[in-house]
Amino acid sequence: MEVIQVERVRKSFGPKDALADVSFSIPKGEIFGFLGPSGAGKTTLIKILTAQLNPTSGQASVFNQPAERMRQSAQKMRFGILTDNSGLYERLSVEENLELYRKLYDLPKAAVDKVLQFVNLSGERKKKVNLLSKGMRQRVMLACAIIHEPELLFLDEPTSALDPVNSAHIYKGLRYLNEKGTTIFLTTHDMAEAELMCNRVAILYQGQIQVIGSPKELKRQHRKHAVSVDLTNGEAYELPIGGETADRIADWMKRGLIDRIETKEPSLGDIFIKMTGSELL
Numbered sequence: 001m002e003v004i005q006v007e008r009v010r011k012s013f014g015p016k017d018a019l020a021d022v023s024f025s026i027p028k029g030e031i032f033g034f035l036g037p038s039g040a041g042k043t044t045l046i047k048i049l050t051a052q053l054n055p056t057s058g059q060a061s062v063f064n065q066p067a068e069r070m071r072q073s074a075q076k077m078r079f080g081i082l083t084d085n086s087g088l089y090e091r092l093s094v095e096e097n098l099e100l101y102r103k104l105y106d107l108p109k110a111a112v113d114k115v116l117q118f119v120n121l122s123g124e125r126k127k128k129v130n131l132l133s134k135g136m137r138q139r140v141m142l143a144c145a146i147i148h149e150p151e152l153l154f155l156d157e158p159t160s161a162l163d164p165v166n167s168a169h170i171y172k173g174l175r176y177l178n179e180k181g182t183t184i185f186l187t188t189h190d191m192a193e194a195e196l197m198c199n200r201v202a203i204l205y206q207g208q209i210q211v212i213g214s215p216k217e218l219k220r221q222h223r224k225h226a227v228s229v230d231l232t233n234g235e236a237y238e239l240p241i242g243g244e245t246a247d248r249i250a251d252w253m254k255r256g257l258i259d260r261i262e263t264k265e266p267s268l269g270d271i272f273i274k275m276t277g278s279e280l281l
């Protein structure tokens with residue numbers, strides 16, 4: 001079953017197209033990474049899918065209904081969203097902020113303890129939000145987005161302010177949620193994160209999806225058809241894959257000259273740069 005379907009979506013702000021023509025779908029249970037340089041339109045699409053913006057043209061559906069229905073309270077229960085403007089009550093404590101969400105979703109008391117553990121903030125529960133570090137705030141916002149264990153979770157750069165230990169903790173928690181059935185739509189600038197977490201990724205550039213597939217598939221598709229060979233005498237070669245190269249390698253092998261042979265596989269970051277012509281932003 002598809003949880004998200006996007007068909008020929010365009011969104012313009014005045015004369016400028018933030019999204020030109022975007023189509024894709026996400027099946028239930030997938031962790032999908034939406035990648036693209038700064039300003040590519042990733043947040044705009046999340047806003048369309050969560051009924052904060054309407055597309056200029058095209059269709060966006062969530063749970064097999066037009067995305068604008070996500071405004072309705074029955075639908076709001078079904079998804080969670082983390083963006084950098086997710087609001088927190090600054091003068092309330094971590095726990096008091098979460099209590100508001102718990103009541104809103106009509107959840108049992110234990111939900112707050114559970115989610116605090118999830119984001120590794122049990123020790124900070126009494127702290128006022130305005131006294132938290134950036135990374136702690138990000139974890140409180142994440143806690144608010146997942147306290148009701150939604151069917152669908154939108155995460156706009158969820159680990160941008162986190163140290164590696166807390167990122168790893170969050171990844172583990174997100175995998176756990178995903179195993180329990182939550183579909184996750186994730187934007188990130190961290191290619192290692194995308195590779196580690198996502199079943200599939202799409203790279204957005206100039207308002208259109210340039211490539212879509214699993215990180216493994218994309219790396220295979222963009223593999224250089226070349227082999228690099230280091231010889232024991234210090235010489236190094238990059239050779240096209242083919243019969244002539246095979247003969248040369250066989251000859252070097254016979255003479256015991258091979259130190260290392262490697263086929264070149266690009267990283268997701270290499271593919272990103274190739275597709276967008278930009279450095280990671």
Ligand SMILES: Nc1ncnc2c1ncn2[C@@H]1O[C@H](COP(=O)(O)OP(=O)(O)OP(=O)(O)O)[C@@H](O)[C@H]1O
Nearest residue numbers: 013014017018036037038039040041042043044045
């Ligand atoms: N409300 C708005 N009015 C006018 N232009 C907007 C509005 N919202 C977004 N834009 C423009 O649309 C484009 C896409 O913005 P968006 O925030 O979706 O990018 P993004 O891919 O999420 O970027 P980042 O990675 O920096 O968060 C940008 O050029 C932005 O300036």
